[in-house]
Amino acid sequence: MLLRLYENLSADQLESLIRLARELGYGPRFLDDKRQLLELTGEGAADHRARFEERAAVRQILDGGTARELHRRTPGQGELVVAVREARFGGGQASLIAGPCAVENEERLLEIAHAVRASGATLLRGGSYKPRSSPYAFQGLGGAALGMLARVRAETGLGIVTEVLDPRDVDAVAEAADMIQVGARSMTNFPLLREVARAGKPVLLKRHFAATVAEFLSAAETILDQGNERVILCERGLRGFDGVSRNLLDVAAVAHLKMVTHLPVIVDPSHAAGRPELVRPLSRAGLVAGADGLMVEVHPAPWEVRSDGEQALHPDDFALLAREAGALLALEDRQLCLPGSPDRRDRDSSPNSLENTP
Amino acid sequence: MLLRLYENLSADQLESLIRLARELGYGPRFLDDKRQLLELTGEGAADHRARFEERAAVRQILDGGTARELHRRTPGQGELVVAVREARFGGGQASLIAGPCAVENEERLLEIAHAVRASGATLLRGGSYKPRSSPYAFQGLGGAALGMLARVRAETGLGIVTEVLDPRDVDAVAEAADMIQVGARSMTNFPLLREVARAGKPVLLKRHFAATVAEFLSAAETILDQGNERVILCERGLRGFDGVSRNLLDVAAVAHLKMVTHLPVIVDPSHAAGRPELVRPLSRAGLVAGADGLMVEVHPAPWEVRSDGEQALHPDDFALLAREAGALLALEDRQLCLPGSPDRRDRDSSPNSLENTP
């Protein structure tokens, strides 16, 4: 490890740092005369970077050494394939998640589920608990929504992705969901991350709209560190200064993540777009930047909904989107996972991937 | 209320909106020929703005009507004074909160408490549970830290401000704290906000580093809506593109908040500054912009700490800061609340303010 220290540190400060280095098993050595470059030789552990970063004397970690954090892709390591019922994410396979922003009405939910499955979605999204800025806005139907999702899952064969906000709801959500969603606003809710990790289901982790990629990966690390290996990262746009789109989709981050981690990466074009016209272009952009799938908000009657209606894509447009997705993936010899015939549904875990216990 | 609708809405969309307006007791009327301006006459309720905002057909609420949200200051209404033991925030009174970022060591905590009280602080800060990006970073001493805070409180008479991250820890934290802190990263943790509100203690709510002022006030509204009236707003800087300071202190938001809400507003210069040299200038700037107090991270030996050492102010500099604060407040005929002599400590609730049950 190679540390860059602040100038003119006191003897106390240097000593305190050297002591820590020795405690962690390193041999410390200054490279320069001003004592600003401290080289630490020896084997490190995944948490050592954090141990030095928290020190006020350390200005920068120039070289983190060999000890790797769990999210880091080692040279030669393949991509992780996360299987969620019929869906596969990673390793050249991509899947579509679609559905309403929130579960508001069982009939509509079923209608949407049938429609998006027919177009190529393998997973159904829909919020039961909604993170809303205003206490007066619709907060989701809660447990009732979980019941609706379970019934629609049984009826259509689509796996369920739904968000949890409160660590005390994780068990109930984990029972209904095939993959648990952690929303952008919860990315730094560390107790929730840990509780979700422990539930054992795959986790869809969304990037906060003002999080750096490093912070995003640290949130993923928090889940991995609990022993849950199945994390899918979701880029959904960053807050910007212009109102042309609701958020700025960070396509470079998608490409970057595909290089630095083995975890699958998907894109949510809906919360980036903020309006239907931009959903298809952003979906295409996300896929060609390397995304292993998309999560799209779809609704046939957006004027009746109480959450994110203004960005809902019509099912017919979702069908176009799915077709475009298939074509773009094919161009790169990647594959869009499609829903099977109903009887194929229960034989779908691939042997060379981490399996999802349904 | 006056709504601006999108162009070319379908009959379904218009009808669905008119129906909602009638259900909520309004008389709807279009002002223009293109049916884009919908005036709703009648008494509204605090939640109606949100009810219309969530509709996809509504482009903008041009006039929210008379029904006021709880955080809104009505014409003529005075400022709320929140009392937390010896501290007073609002109505021309300002107070200083100071202490380490995290509680790491009881001896140091006591030393710091004595020092900052001697300089003019009335409340002691110190995290027991820390929101850290990395799972490998120091997460706080938890319950043990709460115990230390309680003992130092007993010893020094300083009230305690400490952060809670998990709704399941609220009761324990509420017992130790005189004011519960909700951190920037938790501003959109709505289950936490509600649980904290219910604990009945004053709440120090920090603005997320990428939250609009409207979102910040909505988070406050979530607490007020639970029946807890004692919310103090804390501006601590916004994420920017430059590394000169850790965050951009939004002094205009401080001035704006003082105009639109009756709630007290304080400034945290430490997380905005990110380094000691900037803490005093930012403190002064916050106060003259209208802040009713400051929360400052103070430590005599920053090289030994595991959280935010690089921005800790030395107790001697805090003494200077407190002196400057007093002088600036005096210039505006405002008053810095100072800690009383030990025997004054328990008679400190003023009759014309919301009282804090100690």
Place this chain on the structure above:
Amino acid sequence: MLLRLYENLSADQLESLIRLARELGYGPRFLDDKRQLLELTGEGAADHRARFEERAAVRQILDGGTARELHRRTPGQGELVVAVREARFGGGQASLIAGPCAVENEERLLEIAHAVRASGATLLRGGSYKPRSSPYAFQGLGGAALGMLARVRAETGLGIVTEVLDPRDVDAVAEAADMIQVGARSMTNFPLLREVARAGKPVLLKRHFAATVAEFLSAAETILDQGNERVILCERGLRGFDGVSRNLLDVAAVAHLKMVTHLPVIVDPSHAAGRPELVRPLSRAGLVAGADGLMVEVHPAPWEVRSDGEQALHPDDFALLAREAGALLALEDRQLCLPGSPDRRDRDSSPNSLENTP
């Protein structure tokens, strides 16, 4: 036109506004009792929106009326095709511009030109005058570079795109260039925009890294308003808070621009990426979002250059990029314009497009 005024305006303020409306030929009428909604009936002109926007009494222009600004695409209007020698931008045709950041060395320039032409570029880029933050950084070779570009153009048949910084250099640059580039840092250099417009050559206008789309289009309008219709808009990324890429490529803005203006839109992936690994993914993302072309920095020996070497793409990678571009465009029935055989070079202006005088 429909104006939203501030509340509680004085009689002076209302009168002054009504007077202006009448002077511009409108019939003004208030729609509401509070006199905050002012409807103006009558034919407007392209500059009237600006005339009302500058008024302090006007809070918002809710409806701009029918008078259109020059950059606005009218319903049914086709896309403008801008021809620059062999290149075509718009109307389903896309082209590649490639070359070094700056012209530093004629031999290298020629080598790069041959390489990128062989891969499919029709235009050569290369700065003669460079906008550099530091006065001590390389400022470009100026006139000498223009000479090199002219010779390489003659030798290879590639059209030339090069940036101008100073209105006093416009004539010299216009002589050497087939398209004049206005850099991001010059987007609000209005005297330069006007001078460039008057030169009569097509203009490649880059979006500033902190400009809204509306400001970007206003800069384009400044050129169009001088009578020069051939403006190509270039998105090159916005400044963000993360260092993963140099800038955030705003793919939504690309898609949005293709809907609201008839002008061609291209993407510069190099200044968004900031490093070679991200250039191809961002190129792909830009194209599928709707871009009519790409401008890419290419260099075989980036360690020897004095400007933007760290983001230069190797010519071999540019060849891959060009192949990918062709495939992606084909998928949407769009066409990548390729350089012709040398003898085709001078017969290349299409009759149904605005022609470029070579």
Place this chain on the structure above:
Amino acid sequence: MLLRLYENLSADQLESLIRLARELGYGPRFLDDKRQLLELTGEGAADHRARFEERAAVRQILDGGTARELHRRTPGQGELVVAVREARFGGGQASLIAGPCAVENEERLLEIAHAVRASGATLLRGGSYKPRSSPYAFQGLGGAALGMLARVRAETGLGIVTEVLDPRDVDAVAEAADMIQVGARSMTNFPLLREVARAGKPVLLKRHFAATVAEFLSAAETILDQGNERVILCERGLRGFDGVSRNLLDVAAVAHLKMVTHLPVIVDPSHAAGRPELVRPLSRAGLVAGADGLMVEVHPAPWEVRSDGEQALHPDDFALLAREAGALLALEDRQLCLPGSPDRRDRDSSPNSLENTP
């Protein structure tokens, strides 16, 4: 100097860098085994940092060495005092610049000039050439405005600060102005910076709303490097995501600049605020953060103006602002320079400062 290089550089890349180091007179030496830390011993020159920064092989300059750029304050060096007629900026002296956004009407200009002088302003601002996003917005009265400024200067004794946009107008503006303003949008207009520098008048350089402090100082360096030492830096707010204020005043940057450069720093609260209510709080915040003065837009009848009327401060409020400024400065033993009696006007250059040739 100490350079941090990228990993795994080729022999070509290392060699090219070593060659440059030797050419510039340095002795190069690698500190580490991986050859990522290159120490260069020897005397440097002000431009060497830029020479290494532009190299693609260089990841970071860890230590810039002793050669200082002109804007850098050396240990022990005092603050520069820039005198502009009666105004003094720096070294404990602060001054107020006030006036309309644009010069629109001579009578009003004179009225404002008298009013702000009476309240304590020593310099009059007012744009003759305005940088406006829209080509249809008011562009300033140009030369006619310069004439009005000259007459009002003669009449009132106030020095004149006015903006120039075009290098070809510098001579005319320099004749009328006592200090030439370079606007935020022109901060990266390097030909303009050089031309303005050469005019020999003090320069008021505004920070772009998306410029880092380093870029701001580089723009100042461009002026200093032309031999003009009298540069005053002006912070006027950064573009943010919230509409509460027009821009985010970066008070930390003000405090930081006062530590790193000897140049005076002022604050423009008007363009940060965007509305009159915020101008005084932001003025106070700027001053206590360390600013050596303020530039404020003032107008008694904002509804009649064509530029920035919505943020104009009424002359009566400016009087309050000036009083507050005096009191705040006094608290820190700094002094607000006030306009003298008319006959004092021509004897006002202090011997220990850089003098302004009137």
